[in-house]
Amino acid sequence: MDPRSPLVIDTHELKRRAGSQREVSFTAPAPADLGIDVIGVPEGDPIQFDLRLESVVEGVLVTGSATGRLVGECARCLVDIEDEFLADVQELYVYPESEAEPDEASRMEGDLIDLEPALRDQVVLALPFTPLCTDDCPGLCPECGTRLADEPGHQHENGIDPRWSALGGLLQQNERPQDK
Ligand SMILES: [Zn+2]
Ligand SMILES: [Zn+2]
Structure with a gap:
């Protein structure tokens, strides 16, 4: 000591x-x-x-x-x-x-x-187990990384809610071979 x-x-x-x-x-x-x-x-x-x-x-x-x-x-x-x-x-x-x-x-x-x-x-x-800036922080746009709390209503041109667009991208990739 x-x-x-x-x-x-x-x-x-x-x-x-x-x-x-x-x-x-x-x-x-x-x-x-x-x-x-x-x-x-x-x-x-x-x-x-x-x-x-x-x-x-x-x-x-x-x-x-x-x-x-x-x-x-x-x-x-x-x-x-x-x-x-x-x-x-x-x-x-x-x-x-x-x-x-x-x-x-x-x-x-x-x-x-x-x-x-x-x-x-x-x-x-x-310590908080999961520190958050606000209790309902919406996080980051999975497509472009924008902080969603800074831009309420943030959207991409495809009009799909950014929270779902990552999923949409996966579906499109899977569909592509059949389009030919
Ligand atoms: Zn946050
Ligand atoms: Zn975005």
């Missing part, structure tokens, strides 16, 4: 007295690869943390929230989209010598806590 990492916090002020607590608010730059292929938090983007650190018998309970910006692209029309996330943080970090067996990520080193693993889990949970 790197004490200089902005996501590593020091809890020594709690002095390991069960019941003592402290509220902390800070921003930290997002680590790399926080997200999935289509949407995520840009590396270095500020993430706002509002946390309560509470000393308990086995360690330190951290509760609160992390908020920030998501950047990605619409799964249907590929336009850039921007959104916000709100991730709940609720994690028990146990003292190094505690006999409790948390995930290794939740074990403290001295008085230090690494927020990054819990942040990753919670941000990925908060």
Whole structure:
């Protein structure tokens, strides 16, 4: 654990007295690869943390929230989209010598806590499974790639609704040998 990492916090002020607590608010730059292929938090983007650190018998309970910006692209029309996330943080970090067996990520080193693993889990949970620019985004014209939301009523000369024209093209190809 790197004490200089902005996501590593020091809890020594709690002095390991069960019941003592402290509220902390800070921003930290997002680590790399926080997200999935289509949407995520840009590396270095500020993430706002509002946390309560509470000393308990086995360690330190951290509760609160992390908020920030998501950047990605619409799964249907590929336009850039921007959104916000709100991730709940609720994690028990146990003292190094505690006999409790948390995930290794939740074990403290001295008085230090690494927020990054819990942040990753919670941000990925908060991501939209299929990011869309609008709930009813009509996507792209299968024939020419025009973004249909920009051109309501978009049509090609054959007068066929572009959503069906890809299918029409297939039928024409199949018919051609018989035309001769
Ligand atoms: Zn879209
Ligand atoms: Zn088109």
